[in-house]
Amino acid sequence: MTNTPSPMPQWNQATIVGVGLIGGSIGLAMRARGLAKSIVGVGRNEASLADALNVGAIDRAATDIADGVKEADLVIICSPVDKIVHLVQEVDRHCPSGTIVTDAGSTKEAITTALQDGLTNARFVGGHPLAGGAKAGPKHADACLYVGRTVVLTPTEQTDQAAAAAVEDLWTALGATVVCMQPHEHDEALAFTSHLPHWAAAAVAATTPEQWLPLTATGWYDTTRIAAGDAALWRQIFTSNRGHVLKALDKFEKVLAALREALETEDDAKLEKLLNDGKNRRDAVGN
Amino acid sequence: MTNTPSPMPQWNQATIVGVGLIGGSIGLAMRARGLAKSIVGVGRNEASLADALNVGAIDRAATDIADGVKEADLVIICSPVDKIVHLVQEVDRHCPSGTIVTDAGSTKEAITTALQDGLTNARFVGGHPLAGGAKAGPKHADACLYVGRTVVLTPTEQTDQAAAAAVEDLWTALGATVVCMQPHEHDEALAFTSHLPHWAAAAVAATTPEQWLPLTATGWYDTTRIAAGDAALWRQIFTSNRGHVLKALDKFEKVLAALREALETEDDAKLEKLLNDGKNRRDAVGN
Structure with a gap:
């Protein structure tokens, strides 16, 4: 890690929905760099949430999405691709107005198109970190997983530019190189x-x-x-x-x-x- | 390595034709286990031969095959597959009567068929160690390359049984598991x-x-x-x-x-x- 912890956390509360290898590593990496005052993990699998707490990837676990995002200014969705649209819409219903929501899905066109209109509170920015590992789950989370890796962001004309810039800053702070492309x-x-x-x-x-x-x-x-x-x-x-x-x-x-x-x-x-x-x-x- | 050096070297002179990663590793492994009184490397590339000498894979280098095999009781051909038949025939012309000759070629049917008849001095046993590495050349030779790996031998009805048993013993001594199969x-x-x-x-x-x-x-x-x-x-x-x-x-x-x-x-x-x-x-x- 080349980044030292920020003197002032950039985010008040970051919520990670889906704390597997990808989400857990984001949590560890953000905590290691002091990027958020608190990090909440949301998931349905209580064993995974417990693992994420144990390894220090999150400060608090929530099984209810409304509870997990109601005070979040940043939400990162790290679920299987076919759940992402629904989860962003769910987050949108419960998060404060202006909350930045991004994802780590392996495909982007269908997700970005589905979320183009109709969000009320969330400012969505599509993302995809080109990183992974042989072993899944938060137990294998790694604070350095994104160091030196490429993260693709897919802002469109409809995307809030300040939100896109903030998500770019997040990944850069985690050590990644950000590339912006059209979803297709x-x-x-x-x-x-x-x-x-x-x-x-x-x-x-x-x-x-x-x-x-x-x-x-x-x-x-x-x-x-x-x-x-x-x-x-x-x-x-x-x-x-x-x-x-x-x-x-x-x-x-x-x-x-x-x-x-x-x-x-x-x-x-x-x-x-x-x-x-x-x-x-x-x-x-x-x- | 689980084998300790034999008190009595089994082979008087082992000659390895082609001292890349595969041949170089055989040389290092045989020397580490004291299996031969001397190991000769034969090749056309003098830089490779010098590397093989430097890493200790062979005791002596020869660019002339006749010189390299004239006193050998074991010859192992580790060349590209399309050179093997010709090299075994060449070895056969210059080696002592009864010399055991084996190879490390990735395919076996064409080679075994071509060498079925017509050898005068050599007793040929087809072989293929299922081992390799990301980096080629004798500089990357490894005395443990064959430990725990599978080596296929392809003796046929025409193969001298004592020669096949001796080649099987050789690979077993290098730590490999030997499997015998028909060439096809x-x-x-x-x-x-x-x-x-x-x-x-x-x-x-x-x-x-x-x-x-x-x-x-x-x-x-x-x-x-x-x-x-x-x-x-x-x-x-x-x-x-x-x-x-x-x-x-x-x-x-x-x-x-x-x-x-x-x-x-x-x-x-x-x-x-x-x-x-x-x-x-x-x-x-x-x-």
């Missing part, structure tokens, strides 16, 4: 950089006959690692970004077809070139 | 457990538009990690196992088509079930 542009990009890898990992794992699993090694482990993610959560991510995922799959299938044709026709030069295309992209990103 | 069975299994993951990783990386590479995160990194491997080496692995790789691709494409159909038809239950199929296979392997 975010979803198009993430279809390639996040959803396609998960799709391919799940397909490789599902294709491997059980009898040969004992002969897997590093390559299989790495390529399929993210296929261990929660199937229901990922199903929601794919369906909430159906159009862009299908377009990414079109491109993926074209690349697979070109690779296959090169192998079938014994066009070694072509096959090597296509493998090098992948290597060059991989090398460009680095470890 | 090995190649069928590895098409799924090693070649398909590499194929998918390369395709995902090649599909990702360059403009979105800055938005990649953990999922993309993990899934595409192995796509950074040497394209020429992997092209050889795929072409040397063309038939089995194409059959694995048939199955992969069926799984992809089922996933796609579930997404297109909004069959959420089916999509979640398919994602769970992948998750279950992944969870069964662990880590």
